[in-house]
Amino acid sequence: MKLIRVLAFPLTPLYYIVTSLRNRLYDWGIKKSVDFNFPVICVGNLSVGGTGKTPMIEYLIRLLRDDFEIATLSRGYKRKSKGFLMAHGQVKVEDLGDEPYQFYTKFKETITVAVDSDRVNGIKKLKALRPQVHTVLLDDAFQHRRVRAGLNILLTSFDNLYVNDYVLPAGNLREGVKGAGRADIIVITKCPEHLSYEKKESVLKAIDPKGNQQVFFSFIKYANEVYSSKKVLTLDDLKNLTLVTGIANASPLVEFLRGRGLEFEHLSFKDHYEFSLKDVKRFESLTTILTTEKDFMRLREYDALKDKLYYIPIELGIDQHTDFDRAVRRFVSSS
Incomplete structure (x- = not known):
């Protein structure tokens, strides 16, 4: 490179x-x-x-x-939809992009989430559909x-x-x-x-x-708890751990986990990486997978990973x- x-x-x-x-x-x-x-x-x-x-x-x-009344408007990087889209109950991560989908999943009860590469158009449509914003x-x-x-x-x-x-x-x-x-x-x-x-x-x-x-x-600020689709564990509960990341810079997370005394293999992918079925097949052989919240939004769609996939929340x-x-x-x- x-x-x-x-x-x-x-x-x-x-x-x-x-x-x-x-x-x-x-x-x-x-x-x-x-x-x-x-x-x-x-x-x-x-x-x-x-x-x-x-x-x-x-x-x-x-x-x-x-x-x-708050709304977020993103480009929706790498989404498969086009134009303006407001998040709704049937929306999927590929419709919004990983970050807007994360906003919607976490805050959908209190905010409006939308995507549009044309921010002017996006803001106008947001206000037209949600005047209370x-x-x-x-x-x-x-x-x-x-x-x-x-x-x-x-x-x-x-x-x-x-x-x-x-x-x-x-x-x-x-x-x-x-x-x-x-x-x-x-x-x-x-x-x-x-x-x-x-x-x-x-x-x-x-x-x-x-x-x-x-x-x-x-x-x-990293949490001490990790979350799956079904349960919550502490970091100390994780055994035979593999860290999977598809973000621009995973170094702070790696350093934090090592500082906690955890031993793990790190599978690093490029930012906004689109995990393939071949990747998922590879992950199926792993015992416990820890990932970022953004990557979790994409990987949680695969049923074969649900019992072993966890993410660690962060706050600023x-x-x-x-x-x-x-x-x-x-x-x-x-x-």
């Missing part, structure tokens, strides 16, 4: 020019953005996956759902500039800050580092839970936020969360 990146390096300036020109056209008003007269919060990143957008969306849902959470839409969100939350991983990366194809950035200037809030994700003051200052110096930008540090923890919560609530209440 590294060799491919090196060979592709000459294309990087061209990609940078194209994405920069696109952004300038929006900045200059030549390409038009659409405003909405209700709160729209965009959660996204500059890099290609792996920064923790799903836990952040779930954090915002938990923060706001008791006081406001007060706030729309846009998942992975930082580069979707046809919508002018009222609050932009940009995520970047602690161990791979956007300022240390390159644009595609040599690096992982979807656009140049200057794009971070559009963010209202920058969240450094996947930090060690107890991050020193010196480390924080080092990160702040590296990203050099604008005066109007708030920066927060966040970490992943935010340092100085009171200030973060206040900033989000202030925006939602005043919009």
Whole structure:
């Protein structure tokens, strides 16, 4: 993979020019953005996956759902449906995509979940079908500039800050580092839970936020319990364990499990991997499978795995969360 990146390096300036020109056209008003007269919060990143957008969306849902009518709108990456689709009782993971399906499975009693690659169209249809929706959470839409969100939350991983990366194809950035200037809030994700003051200052110096930008540090909180379709166990109950992941960066989970003293084989697949029947046949010979919640949404459809398949829930923890919560609530209440 590294060799491919090196060979592709000459294309990087061209990609940078194209994405920069696109952004300038929006900045200059030549390409038009659409405003909405209700709160729209965009959660996204500059890099290609792996920064923790799903836990952040779930954090915002938990923060706001008791006081406001919330809807999530995602592209629905790798879904088999087309156009606008609102989640309903008969919907399947292949209709929505794994992350929106996860939102629907966990929060369907309290929020509306929809997908549309055209976010403008998606927001308009959401409001037409659910006029009571007060706030729309846009998942992975930082580069979707046809919508002018009222609050932009940009995520970047602690161990791979956007300022240390390159644009595609040599690096992982979807656009140049200057794009971070559009963010209202920058969240450094996947930090060690107890991050020193010196480390924080080092990160702040590296990203050099604008005066109007708030920066927060966040970490992943893993549960002690694991869940299957039928029961709940503790991590210590798991025997002859195999970890199966299809996410961009499984390192934090691997490190957590090893820190708990668990021994396991790790079968790692690419992000949003579509497990095949051949994969499932291979998994049938395993004793106990632990996976992420996102991967569980795809694998739980196979009856042969139901007695051995478990997922470990995660939540986002935010340092100085009171200030973060206040900033989000202030925006939602005043919009």
